[in-house]
Each structure stands twice: as structure tokens, then as C-alpha cells.
Amino acid sequence: MQERTTTTGSGSGGVASTAAGIDMVDVDKTYPGSAVKALDDFTLHIDPGELVVLLGGSGCGKSTALRSLAGLEDIQAGRILVAGDDVTGVPVNLRNMAMVFQQYSLFPHMTALENVEFGLEAHGIAKRDRRSLAMGRLELVGLSELADRYTQRMSGGQQQRVALARALAVSPRVLLLDEPLSALDAKVRVQLRDEIRRIQKETGTTTVFVTHDQEEALAIADRIGVMNHGRIEQIDAPERLYRRPATEYVATFVGLTSRIPCVCEAGFASAFGRRVPLLPGSTDHGPAELLVRPEALEMVADAGSVPRRPGARGRVAAVHFLGALVRFDVLVAADDAYLPESSGPVQVTVQMASDDAAAGVHAGDEVYVAPSGMPSLAVPADRR
Ligand SMILES: Nc1ncnc2c1ncn2[C@@H]1O[C@H](COP(=O)(O)OP(=O)(O)OP(=O)(O)O)[C@@H](O)[C@H]1O
Ligand SMILES: [Mg+2]
Structure with a gap:
């Protein structure tokens, strides 16, 4: 009808x-x-x-x-x-x-x-x-x-x-x-x-x-x-x-995305030591880049100890206070153990509620970052 x-x-x-x-x-x-x-x-x-x-x-x-x-x-x-x-x-x-x-x-x-x-x-x-x-x-x-x-x-x-x-x-x-x-x-x-x-x-x-x-x-x-x-x-x-963006263009045109080097296998990506389910249309095998939303990244302050869950070590480059939310730009150095040899430094954007935990993190701080596990799209690394 x-x-x-x-x-x-x-x-x-x-x-x-x-x-x-x-x-x-x-x-x-x-x-x-x-x-x-x-x-x-x-x-x-x-x-x-x-x-x-x-x-x-x-x-x-x-x-x-x-x-x-x-x-x-x-x-x-x-x-x-x-x-x-x-x-x-x-x-x-x-x-x-x-x-x-x-x-x-x-x-x-x-x-x-x-x-x-x-x-x-x-x-x-x-x-x-x-x-x-x-x-x-x-x-x-x-x-x-x-x-x-x-x-x-x-x-x-x-x-x-x-x-x-x-x-x-x-x-x-x-x-x-x-x-x-x-x-x-x-x-x-x-x-x-x-x-x-x-x-x-x-x-x-x-x-x-x-x-x-x-x-x-x-x-x-x-x-x-x-x-x-x-x-x-x-x-x-x-x-x-x-x-659930179907393509790289859609993922990057709608909403913010960070690109994290990863390795794909059997429907999952391994990125910054975490396992992330892959969306349809993703690279299904080998090295790739994972497109991750800012709210799908976790960040914990580095108190000089190893975190409970794995993550890459980074330094907070900038803090953007947005009222109810805060965004952090975090730079992971090229020599981080979770980055491949060929990788340069990687910048990711993390977003979280502006609660006390977020208020305690400042520019220049050392932190751990990792994807929280929200299904994401992996794309060939050389397409950039
Ligand atoms: N009258 C025209 N003569 C020749 N080419 C045109 C004409 N109008 C549009 N085009 C071309 O057709 C393509 C699509 O144009 P269109 O105007 O539909 O784009 P758009 O998505 O509406 O862009 P915008 O966001 O800038 O309005 C472009 O490459 C444009 O240069
Ligand atoms: Mg138009």
C-alpha cells in the first residue's frame, strides 16, 4: 500500500x-x-x-x-x-x-x-x-x-x-x-x-x-x-x-571516530590489548585500523601501576569540557607495546560523563586507554 x-x-x-x-x-x-x-x-x-x-x-x-x-x-x-x-x-x-x-x-x-x-x-x-x-x-x-x-x-x-x-x-x-x-x-x-x-x-x-x-x-x-x-x-x-556504520565513509562522516591499529581475526579485532567484535563490512583478517567512537573508549588514570585490564599508555594532550560530557585527546607514543613497529604515534579521542573521575584528569597526565568492546568497523590501514 x-x-x-x-x-x-x-x-x-x-x-x-x-x-x-x-x-x-x-x-x-x-x-x-x-x-x-x-x-x-x-x-x-x-x-x-x-x-x-x-x-x-x-x-x-x-x-x-x-x-x-x-x-x-x-x-x-x-x-x-x-x-x-x-x-x-x-x-x-x-x-x-x-x-x-x-x-x-x-x-x-x-x-x-x-x-x-x-x-x-x-x-x-x-x-x-x-x-x-x-x-x-x-x-x-x-x-x-x-x-x-x-x-x-x-x-x-x-x-x-x-x-x-x-x-x-x-x-x-x-x-x-x-x-x-x-x-x-x-x-x-x-x-x-x-x-x-x-x-x-x-x-x-x-x-x-x-x-x-x-x-x-x-x-x-x-x-x-x-x-x-x-x-x-x-x-x-x-x-x-x-x-553500525557500513563503510569507512559513513563511519567518519557521521560522528567522531578514532583510528586504532588492530589485528583482525574470526570476527574480532585485537586493539590496545582488548577484543572488539567487528561490524559487517570490516576487514576480516590481519592488520587493519579500528574506527572507534569516543564513548566506546575507556580511560583510567595511571597511578604508576598496571591497570586491572590491558590498555595502551598515553598522555592527555587536551581536555575539552562540554558541560555534561568531557572529551580528552590522548596521544599514545609510537613505541607503545600495543602498536605495531611501523606505527607512528596514535591520537585518540575519549568521551565520558563529566563526573569526579573525569574532573581528576588533566592535560599532561599519563593514562591508560582501550576500546570498551562496542562493535566497530575495521578498515584497511593503508586507505587513509
Ligand atoms: N547546473 C549544474 N551544471 C553542471 N554541474 C552541476 C550543476 N549543478 C550541480 N552540478 C554538479 O553536480 C554534482 C552534484 O551537485 P549537487 O548540487 O547535487 O551537490 P550537493 O550535494 O547538493 O552539494 P552542496 O552541499 O554543495 O549543495 C557536483 O559535482 C556539481 O558540481
Ligand atoms: Mg545542494
């Missing part, structure tokens, strides 16, 4: 919208005059009502994926289906999708209400229905008080709310957001991000949200698709993506 109907909004603004599933299958896109594919066998399935974030570095094809889905770009190969219907050649205005960009793209000489009404007029909604629909949408984004203000007299965050209200006014089957928050300052960004998620859940609108900000992605998504070179390298729920 690819469609689901929900009644959205409150009071006079309520409109029925139909959430649609999306399939992009083996899509290729090359821009004229370009030698590289912006999308290369790009495949993505989205369930009705789901919010999927496309995350990736600059130029990996996020906007192209969104624009191709919207019908703003021609594609050279592949198919695009919405609610099971093939829309591959269908023009943009017949796809019933709405898009919000980084730039607010509002009419500055119109009020918030007029901007939203304009969008409805463009979709042929009768004049008598426009006002109440538009007001309902402004209410949804928390702007009913400012309905009569010119958008040029609004803050960036308020303008982006108007843009969102305008996009949602026509009850699109799919909402597409291309870095909608990147022009806003940090605090407004977080507020509006949470607001977008609330509205998206309330309206049940199938949504694709593009960002290169991993924190934003982790906070808002049902699933995150990490893109690299025009395709999705891994798509998973935020927590799974963070805990």
Missing part, C-alpha cells in the same frame, strides 16, 4: 492530504558538459509519511537527487515512482510536490498571508477558500499573529516559516526541503528544525530533507541516507547509522 490519507491542521485550516511513498530506481543524472555523474545508479525507497534526510559532503548530489525527484532536472536513466505511479517524464507542476530552499524566495512586498494565498491561487484554489486555508497553515507554523506583516520586515526564521506554510498550503504529496535552515543562526536553526519535525508528523507528509549537517540529520530523521559520489552509501535509522 503506497498511499495513506491523513487530515491535517486544526480548525478552519484542516485539509486532507495523501502521503505517498517514493521510489527512485537506478537514476543517472549527468549535467550537460560535465564528465561526472551527479547521480550514479541512485536508488532510494521512502515509505508514506516518512522523513528521510539526505546527508553528505558538498557536491555529492543531494540537491540533484531532490531536484530530479521534483521534476526540475531531466534524468538520463532510471525511474521515479510516487505512490506507485511512474512520474519519470511528468512535468514539475503535475507532480504535486512542494519545495523549500535555503533562500526564502518569498515576495517581500506581500504580507505573510498574501504569500501563502499566492501559492494557493497558483494551484487554482477558489478565492473564497484561500484565506482560511492560508490562515490555517500560518497557524500550523506558529505565525498567525504575524499574518499581516510584510515578509521583508520579518526575521530569517520567520520568513522560512512563511515559506514552509506556503509549501504546505497545497497539501503536497511530498515535501522537499533543500538545506532550509542553513541561512539561520544556530539557535533559530534548532528551534525551526524541531518545529519542522513536529509539523511533518502532524501532517504526515512524506518528506525529503537535504543537509550537510550531521547533527541536524540525526535529530530530525526517521532514516538518514548518507550520500557519496552520486549514490546512497548507507540508509538507516539515525541510531543504527551511528552505531
Whole structure:
């Protein structure tokens, strides 16, 4: 079943919208005059009502994926289906999708209400229905008080709310957001991000949200698709993506990782004297590097004695106090017994709760560090 109907909004603004599933299958896109594919066998399935974030570095094809889905770009190969219907050649205005960009793209000489009404007029909604629909949408984004203000007299965050209200006014089957928050300052960004998620859940609108900000992605998504070179390298729920990265690119793009020389055998790595289960996709045999999250490293102060459990000896190079958490950069010298002959010094990042134990560790202190045993990815050492 690819469609689901929900009644959205409150009071006079309520409109029925139909959430649609999306399939992009083996899509290729090359821009004229370009030698590289912006999308290369790009495949993505989205369930009705789901919010999927496309995350990736600059130029990996996020906007192209969104624009191709919207019908703003021609594609050279592949198919695009919405609610099971093939829309591959269908023009943009017949796809019933709405898009919000980084730039607010509002009419500055119109009020918030007029901007939203304009969008409805463009979709042929009768004049008598426009006002109440538009007001309902402004209410949804928390702007009913400012309905009569010119958008040029609004803050960036308020303008982006108007843009969102305008996009949602026509009850699109799919909402597409291309870095909608990147022009806003940090605090407004977080507020509006949470607001977008609330509205998206309330309206049940199938949504694709593009960002290169991993924190934003982790906070808002049902699933995150990490893109690299025009395709999705891994798509998973935020927590799974963070805990079980499938590739080196995903592991290093999402979250912090330290690289520890290790030796792999039979599904386990030996690193700094500890045994760590390996994630699927890991190097399965011989010397490699283990990618370890900062909270998956243990650190004990060196009181001049051997610790209860093995670990490499290091020196604290820096302490970063983050409030509830503290991060330590620890340098393990090249001649540590747990490092191979060929290794230089290794720096790892350890994170722990900022309790009394953490407060007792200072820059310059000698410590023992070791992975705590959280399953991790091992990658060939020479890939760096
Ligand atoms: N109009 C265009 N003409 C030619 N090449 C383009 C055009 N738009 C994008 N590209 C190229 O296609 C690739 C993907 O671009 P795209 O804009 O989709 O990346 P992105 O992931 O959205 O990046 P960013 O995070 O910088 O917005 C890049 O190599 C880019 O240079
Ligand atoms: Mg882009």
C-alpha cells in the first residue's frame, strides 16, 4: 500500500492530504558538459509519511537527487515512482510536490498571508477558500499573529516559516526541503528544525530533507541516507547509522571516530590489548585500523601501576569540557607495546560523563586507554 490519507491542521485550516511513498530506481543524472555523474545508479525507497534526510559532503548530489525527484532536472536513466505511479517524464507542476530552499524566495512586498494565498491561487484554489486555508497553515507554523506583516520586515526564521506554510498550503504529496535552515543562526536553526519535525508528523507528509549537517540529520530523521559520489552509501535509522556504520565513509562522516591499529581475526579485532567484535563490512583478517567512537573508549588514570585490564599508555594532550560530557585527546607514543613497529604515534579521542573521575584528569597526565568492546568497523590501514 503506497498511499495513506491523513487530515491535517486544526480548525478552519484542516485539509486532507495523501502521503505517498517514493521510489527512485537506478537514476543517472549527468549535467550537460560535465564528465561526472551527479547521480550514479541512485536508488532510494521512502515509505508514506516518512522523513528521510539526505546527508553528505558538498557536491555529492543531494540537491540533484531532490531536484530530479521534483521534476526540475531531466534524468538520463532510471525511474521515479510516487505512490506507485511512474512520474519519470511528468512535468514539475503535475507532480504535486512542494519545495523549500535555503533562500526564502518569498515576495517581500506581500504580507505573510498574501504569500501563502499566492501559492494557493497558483494551484487554482477558489478565492473564497484561500484565506482560511492560508490562515490555517500560518497557524500550523506558529505565525498567525504575524499574518499581516510584510515578509521583508520579518526575521530569517520567520520568513522560512512563511515559506514552509506556503509549501504546505497545497497539501503536497511530498515535501522537499533543500538545506532550509542553513541561512539561520544556530539557535533559530534548532528551534525551526524541531518545529519542522513536529509539523511533518502532524501532517504526515512524506518528506525529503537535504543537509550537510550531521547533527541536524540525526535529530530530525526517521532514516538518514548518507550520500557519496552520486549514490546512497548507507540508509538507516539515525541510531543504527551511528552505531553500525557500513563503510569507512559513513563511519567518519557521521560522528567522531578514532583510528586504532588492530589485528583482525574470526570476527574480532585485537586493539590496545582488548577484543572488539567487528561490524559487517570490516576487514576480516590481519592488520587493519579500528574506527572507534569516543564513548566506546575507556580511560583510567595511571597511578604508576598496571591497570586491572590491558590498555595502551598515553598522555592527555587536551581536555575539552562540554558541560555534561568531557572529551580528552590522548596521544599514545609510537613505541607503545600495543602498536605495531611501523606505527607512528596514535591520537585518540575519549568521551565520558563529566563526573569526579573525569574532573581528576588533566592535560599532561599519563593514562591508560582501550576500546570498551562496542562493535566497530575495521578498515584497511593503508586507505587513509
Ligand atoms: N547546473 C549544474 N551544471 C553542471 N554541474 C552541476 C550543476 N549543478 C550541480 N552540478 C554538479 O553536480 C554534482 C552534484 O551537485 P549537487 O548540487 O547535487 O551537490 P550537493 O550535494 O547538493 O552539494 P552542496 O552541499 O554543495 O549543495 C557536483 O559535482 C556539481 O558540481
Ligand atoms: Mg545542494
